[in-house]
Amino acid sequence: MDTFGLLYEGLLSALQWQNLIYAFIGVTLGTAVGVLPGIGPALTVALLLPVTYKLDAAGSLIMFAGIYYGGMYGGSTTSILLNTPGESASIVTALEGNKMARKGRGGPALATAAIGSFIAGLIATLALAFIAPWVVKIALMFGPADYFALMVLAFVTVSAAFGDSPLRGITALFIGLGLGLIGIDLQSGQARLAFGIPDLLDGIEVTTLAVALFAIGETLMIASTSANVKDEVMAIKGSVWMTLEDWKRSWAPWLRGTAIGFPIGAMPAGGAEIGTFFSYAAERQLTKHPEEFGEGAIEGVAGPEAANNASAAGTLVPLLTLGLPTSATAAIMLAGFQQFGLQPGPLLFTNNASLVWALIASLLVANFMLVVLNLPLVGLWVRLLNIPKPWLYGGILVFATLGTLGANGAMSGHLGPISFSFELMMLLAFGVLGYLLRLFGYPIAPVVIGLILGPMAEQQLRRALAISQGDFTALVHSPIAIGLYVIAAAAVLVPLWLRMRGKGDVLSQMAADED
Amino acid sequence: MNKLFVAALLTGALAVPAYAADYTIMAPASPGGGWDQTARTMQEALQAEGISGNVQVTNVPGAGGTIGLAQFVNQSTGNPDALIVGGYVMVGAVLTNMSPVTLADVTPIARLIGExxxxxxxxxxxxxxxxxxxxxxxxxxxxxxxxxxxxxxxxxxxxxxxxxxxxxxxxxxxxxxxxxxxxxxxxxxxxxxxxxxxxxxxxxxxxxxxxxxxxxxTGDTAVGDIPNLKDAGVDVAVTNWRMVAAAPGITDEQKAAVTADIEKMAMSQTWKTALETKGWTDMYMAGADFDAQLAKDIEATSAILKDVGLVQ
The missing domain is CATH 3.40.190.10 (Periplasmic binding protein-like II)
Structure with missing residues (x-):
């Protein structure tokens, strides 16, 4: 049977009424748990997976798909409304999304995230169905040297995209890179900068740093300055819904985000957050409203959210075709498949075709159900922001703290003082750091990006050099790496060249804004 | 320590409603990994076989399991209901991380599976x-x-x-x-x-x-038509095994009771079916045999880690 026929059969099975109910339950549960701060999709799926064991294979997969996409969606809701990203892939969403929410545009921000996720999920799931075998071949061609080139490109584009002062941006980036060195070095197994503290052996948790810098730092800032400042948080200004203008500004970022996110998600060592960085950098370069970036630009929510969801579907490419779990969530899904004797891998599509297509069809159904379920809720969510400011920030502080603890093993309720209070102290210490950075006008995002990208870049560089036995030319042996370096060079040089040619009105405007 | 007081309050607020817990199994790793899957498979088998009414799994990831191990020893001493999953990787991690808490600080119950x-x-x-x-x-x-x-x-x-x-x-x-x-x-x-x-x-x-x-x-026996190392002419045999341990400071009677429960689980049909589904090899070993084997493995691991230069 051809692909269309198989997909049609899968859809027929997913659209049976009891399967629709399973999808609905899955989506609702996933969103509800995903909204809890500090609980990203991986933990959501791990917590809820046992629920699906009671069902038959098809029903279970469908509920599972709902939980997965629901968890992803719930995570971005808290990023936008409360500035507390539950996972590294929604950090970028918090940047512009929370600014929008605080200007009374929380509705459009949530809506563009939901619709963008839907469109990205739709396109990426179809891509998964039709081109997965080819995508995975290309993804496997990426060696350590190519990944390193990709990281270089990420550094170049991302540091150009954040902050107006390159010096301050780079300073912030290096703080993050420094923090990234803490912990056990993967290649040598030796601890670095851990000072004998066992809690530091695994390095700094990205979400702890992000929540501390974003939410706690900001709360401190507000607390220290707000005595006479008038309340700037507005629950709703204008429509809760996206205006025509919002749609016009969102559709292209959705598509670009999808195009960026899907292939990066499919790469075994890509990581969902890298796609969101690239998408954010791209939107910032291409926007007609550069002045809004950093102040709540809708493109900065639409693109990264689409990239995030497309990359989640991209993760399924190596999982289904190779049996390769490339993220924590994918590893848990693998366990879920094994429950039914499904062994993801090269033979899955031939041995278990009907179940695979049922899964792909359920992803489509879950995706659709999520947007139907969540759009009406947008109006309800934004009312959260009606809470008076002291209460709102007090609440953010409590939720950020609980989330950090929840993500670090506090779920048992049997916690002693050890790792638990240490994580809390780290959260507070980084919160103070976030406050100081704000106070002195340093951008926050590059710190988090340094922490994410630094260790990845280091590992890939060292792997590349170890495999080549120390030969540095191995870094530029592959055409992929050369291509990526050329793009990176262009990303640096083209704006300079435009500026010199006097064509960059926007850029010179930006340059004039630099301090 | 005001902070600790606040922390304790928050923990209380966050705590999952406490069931009349029979066993709490700590997986000293993130959800999805081998130890987590082992703990969750144990949870299912213990409950399905009616050995334990309610089993909870907690995840404390970090540093090859040594973070979880330290937390387990700190909090569960003397608690006969607390279990922790571990394995060969933990033996190495304790050595390379110079962990202050080692497997000698818990009460090993049984080796369960291996690969x-x-x-x-x-x-x-x-x-x-x-x-x-x-x-x-x-x-x-x-x-x-x-x-x-x-x-x-x-x-x-x-x-x-x-x-x-x-x-x-x-x-x-x-x-x-x-x-x-x-x-x-x-x-x-x-x-x-x-x-x-x-x-x-x-x-x-x-x-x-x-x-x-x-x-x-690398194991003792060939798998299908893949030879083991000894048959292929290299005198090496090493298997990655996973174990379950109880808390330190429990009485001999309590240890015997836990061992009996785990043995019942390991012999059950639910457990054997689960191993087959997941492709794990049954390597059940308990009691004095396991204690001796564990000591031997720790010694051998320590020697090879010195040889490859990871431990001084």
Missing amino acids: ADVIVVPAASELKTMDDLVAKLKADPGSVSWAGGSAGGVDHIAAGLIAKAVGVDPTQINYIAYSGGGEALAAVLGGQVTVGISGVGEFASQIEAGDLRALAV
């Missing part, structure tokens, strides 16, 4: 047999890049033992650490490295599909 490593090459590789690999390794140890799990883990130890057994300086092996089997698999499939070494389960479907060629398994 041998398999050494694979891409289908297109010029290496056809283990002999080819040994010859290449002897000629130039650096030219053989090994992709496997984290440094000091069972994959790294197996590579070191192989080098040592064939007379190559173990410090010279070119071991490339990947986080998780998935990334290592991608590196082997993409031809980025010479050989891959990881659990049989990680590579099984690729071997079956013919994309990878298995040279040998």
